[in-house]
Amino acid sequence: MFDGFTAEALARAQFAFTISFHIIFPAFSIGLASFLTVLNGLWLRTQDRTYLTLFEYWKKIFAVVFGMGVVSGIVMSYQFGTNWSVFADKTGPVLGPLLAYEVLSAFFLEAGFLGIMLFGREKVGPRLHMFATAMVAIGTLMSATWILSANSWMQTPAGYSINEAGQFTPEDWWAIIFNPSFPYRLVHMVLAAFLSTSFAVAGVAGWHLLKDRNNGATMRMFSMAMWMAAIVAPIQIIAGDAHGLNTLEHQPAKVMAMEGHYESHPDGAPLILFGIPNPQEKRIDYAIQIPKLSSLILKHDLNAPLAGLDTVADADEPPVTVVFWSFRIMIAIGFAMLGMGGWSLWRRWRGTLYRDRWLHRVSLLMGPSGFIALLAGWITTEVGRQPFTVYGALRTVDSIGPVDAPAVGASLLAFIWVYFFVFGAGLFYVFRLMRQAPDAPAPTTPPMTQAVTA
């Protein structure tokens, strides 16, 4: 089936496939864990049962999503070694400790308190249960911090030297952890997780509002999600812009590919809105562009010169087509989210937030938008780093281990088959949980107090 593909191509496909599936679950978990903490806190503070209903409703979905995140994450901790063992040997001294800190400070925290969060409310009482819920949320955020530090180091490596075995040797841990792109990437990613979750919650709420406009719990979660969208979407656009400027400074070739700038522009570069990248001829066909706007955005000066990919050696050029498109998808969704937030504020101000059918229809349509944008952004930054695994220091082609194409192909097929089967079923169960309205009497657990007193 994979005849004619090199082991490198198959190994890249395998990593891209397993990480793309995985990243959705932790992103959703990060958002949901914080959402649940807020809901539980509000329930304890106000004693308004609506919050408790919503907590129990989203907790079930969280449990399934988190479970999928755990099992797809275990795969990731071994993916560096199976196909990319040279990468593992060389970068292990730098990346390994960051991942070890992630496990020690985040994964154990999440796993240790997850059981209490899911099953322990009656056993430990409200205070400790609240504490456990908050610990799970903090764990998800710590995890994001460490893994994005590791990823950012691969984008903008710092604080290392190379030893005689060819390994990256840590010299300055502060410089490694707080490498130049880390703060920007962390903020951008955590906001993306929050936004994705808000839009998923809004999508579910929109669906239920279309069916029943008088469900208090549905209204409450729609309102909360729309507040998040209205507040976080503009912040995310500012954060994304800052991240882009940081990328221009440290990985200019990536920005050239994002912008579609094959040529250098000595007196102001245009912003290409749309077009078809033509990698053979090294130009953008049918480009629709606004003169000088790119220079204004990236350099805050209409006439600032911007270098293009003609200044980059062919061997160092990232794949333009993928990066060009994935970047545009992310941007388009980002502005749609901004519009959605604005629309909801307008409706809220007019007092028709729960009555505008079109707002609910569009929010349903936008339900998965955050995850699509998140994947598109991830593809932009990861493919834009090519042809390097550690930018400027280790090439992808030199990172692969002693693996044969048939073995990588066979395991790739196994991953595809199992992931679609298992996570397809998981998504089906998540959708089924979402289809139930929050107030609908659930035929699940009898209250635990009965069992205790019995």
Add this chain to the structure above:
Amino acid sequence: MLFDLPFIWAGIIAFAVLTYVILDGFDLGVGILFPFAKSEQDKDLMMNSIAPVWDGNETWLILGGGGLLAVFPLAYAIILPALYMPIITMLLALIFRGVAFEYRGRTKRWKPVWEVGFAAGSAIAAMMQGITLGALVQGINVVDRAYAGGWWDWLSPFTVLTGLSVVAGYALLGSTWLILKTEGALQQMMREKATMLGMITLAAIGIVSVLTPFQDPVYFQRWFNLPGSLYTMVVPLAMMALTWLLFSSLKAGHEARPFIASLLIFVVSFVGVGISFYPNIVPPSVSIWEAAAPDSSLRFTLYGTLALVPLILGYTGYAYWVFRGKVNPDEGYH
């Protein structure tokens, strides 16, 4: 030289692997025993006895991966390609068993599918871990900091034997865990299973122990040369004492002691494996010093480990304490 960073780290990694083996060992064991459940209630009880803790148990496996990458990157880079197929099979098996906890309760029609996935996934993961152990004992062909063997080197009668031993051993851990956590007919059945599994496990350990010294002459020397053998003698003696403890406590109807005895059998076996391995991390040629990351990596990771592992053990212990006692059959899943 002895108490330098690579040595300390070898000890910590060994501790993490052992912790993983005994913790995930008993919950994988519950999965292996799952097909013997006689009723829906038995299944629920077995599942619920490990539902709050399995995720934490499996985190030690991630620590094994991440920790090895951090402190012995060369070992990580050699072992994973060498054991490509068993590792990937194990990961896929763990996916099936991990999602079963949530999926099983979310469907009626597909419930049997996820239950088969839970049982088979647990058994296959255990088998692959045993094969991995056997393949390491057998020795891994390394040239120039990379795996130099073939795709099927890991498969041999010896590794199949170690694989089956681990399946039996995990099932023993699972059965004694269920003696501790359940009552009545299910507990009685687990007592019977534990007795049989105890015999199988100890026989398997015996055969593997006899065969191991012949995998590599170096192992033979480590075990049988004086004066070292005065120390190594402790391993078989301890094993004999534990055998007595296991069977006598099963017979006397104790609830906790069989589980403790099984855990200790794993600890002693692990020490035995450690005696064979040391000072190598990838037998027969890569020592812990050759595989170690630069000191700056070892030191930085050590600070965090020393600060955080006691904390982890503390709150993990607390989580176990919250869910102590018999599993309540009236208590549904969340």
